[in-house]
Amino acid sequence: MADHLLDHVRPYLDRDTEERVAFIRAPRWIGHHTALEAHERLADLLSRPATLRTNGLMLVGPYANGKTMIAERFAVEHLKTSPEQRVFIVQTREGAGLAHFYASVLQALKAPTGNVRDVGRKAAQLDHLLASLAPRILIFDEFHNALRGRTRDIEAIFAFLRRLGRVHDISPVLIGEVAVYDFVNATDEMASRFELCAVPRWQYGEEYLALLDSLEAALPLAKGSDLSEEKIARKIFSLSEGLIGEVVAILTKAASVAVRSGAELITMAMIDRLGHIPLSARRQAPVREALL
Known part of the structure; x- marks a missing residue:
């Protein structure tokens, strides 16, 4: 029956x-094929050896196609098997500029954000938190939200992503629509740091x-x-x-x-x-x- x-x-x-x-x-x-493949790629980032130039991953595809659920499922599975949290999901805020971006990361790390315009203080606070918490992966959901500002702000955000690897040995994972792919591949420097995991229709x-x-x-x-x-x-x-x-x-x-x-x-x-x-x-x- x-x-x-x-x-x-x-x-x-x-x-x-x-x-x-x-x-x-x-x-x-x-657990469809693309979701399982994405989990394998994320697991590879989590288990990689320490390095001075970390590689990241892009999960790119249209809206309403399961990208966020893939990331959240991976983070939950990690918490079930690990004694310490090494994977954090950042809900990238609406609003242009480095200050809003920093505030998104601070919120994900459960830290007070303070004055949203004090970029220097936020940068110092983040450096301290990242050194203390030692995440392995930072997942930036809806990363396309960070790409709607001035060119210099976007350049500063990408500089921060490079710094994550160089200073803190963190692999960034960018989740979003096709704009994420376009911006990352606009320069050879950034394109060499991020592999694509496509989540197509x-x-x-x-x-x-x-x-x-x-x-x-x-x-x-x-x-x-x-x-x-x-x-x-x-x-x-x-x-x-x-x-x-x-x-x-x-x-x-x-x-x-x-x-x-x-x-x-x-x-x-x-x-x-x-x-x-x-x-x-x-x-x-x-x-x-x-x-x-």
Whole structure:
């Protein structure tokens, strides 16, 4: 019975509706090929020998494609196995300039930021903290936020990234959209310091169909939905535009409806009723026009 479900998911069929919906809506790790490769690359940075010129990594791809979850999962796994924290995730702040960038790092290290304009004091504070905490990897999520300022500010941020390796033996990891790749590869000096780990949009094919099968097995519905069947798989692919975050969002909403309605499976009609608008079409959506 319910052979399409993973063993740890099957018991949820006996839970009440709200418990099942809460389980469906909970964040879940999807160990697809690109995610596993990224974890291997991050593990290599963590285990490398000490050096005076560290290499870094870029995780680059479109929005809503799982880059942040890859980084967060790696950091959590590291904390479970290491007695001390050697991997920190910096949520790069909106706002141009070195001061905002330093404030992002200080926040990640759980340090007070003080006067946002006092760049010199922040630099000294960071040097002290980095020497004390001795991180191995600093992951800068949404690094493209730091690339919207004046040229001299961006140059100063890249100088800081070089200093991380030269002075503190830290490998920087930059997560963001294609602008990150463009800025890093604008000079040979920076290009030589960062390897690319691409997180591209999914293509319609066997790997994508396997993704649908794995998601179906993780959603506690009593009946099989056959999500990898051509017609419904194409529909989900079209609406998601090949973005894993959008695939998960569509199936999460549809599975919640399936539980609450008693249907116990996801159908084409159910997905149609969601009224999901692809990301690229949201600026021109009829609902937006109604707001004017």
